[in-house]
Amino acid sequence: MINKFLLTLFVIFICHQADAQINAPVKWFYTFEKSSNGEAELIITASVEKGFRIYSTKMKENGPLKTRIIFSPSKSYELMGAIIEPEPSIIYSDIFKMDLHYFEGSIIFRQKIKLRAKRAFIEGHIECIAENDKISILPNEEHFRIDIQ
Secondary structure (H helix, E strand, C coil), X not given: CHHHHHHHHHHHHHHHHHHHHHCXXXXXXXXXXXXXXXXXXXXXXXXXXXXXXXXXXXCCCCXXXXXXXEECCCCCEEXXXXXXXXCCEEXXXXXXXXXXXXXXXXXXXXXXXXXXXXXXXXXXXXXXXXXCCCCEEEEEEEEEEEEEC
C-alpha cells in the first residue's frame, strides 16, 4: 500500500517537472550594439514569467544556483570585464542562512567584447534555476549564438 502511494507520488512529481520543463518560465533573447571603435556590447535579455525569479550572476556560493552566462572561447573576440547586470532584489533565506540576490520580470545582462575580426560568432550557454514559492525548475542549459557582422 505504501509502495503504491510512493510510486504514485513519484510519477506525479516527474510529470509536473516534465510539464514545467516544457513550459519554461524563462525565455532568452540575444542582440548586440556595435561601436565604431572595434568593440560591441552583447545584450542578453531574460524574460521571467510572472511569479518566478532567477538569481544574480554574482550570487555567493552555498546558496541556490546562480545564473551563469558562459561564453565559448574564440579568436574572433575577447571578453572585456565581467557581465553587467541590474541591481537585484534581495531577500533573506532561512534555508541558506544568507541574502539571496534575485530578479523578476525582464532582466538585461550586458557583456562588452573587443572584436578581433570583421565577423564574429559569439557562442555559449546559460545555466539558471527558475523558482517561485512552490517549485524550482531545475537548471537547463540554454545555448545561444550571436552573429556580429
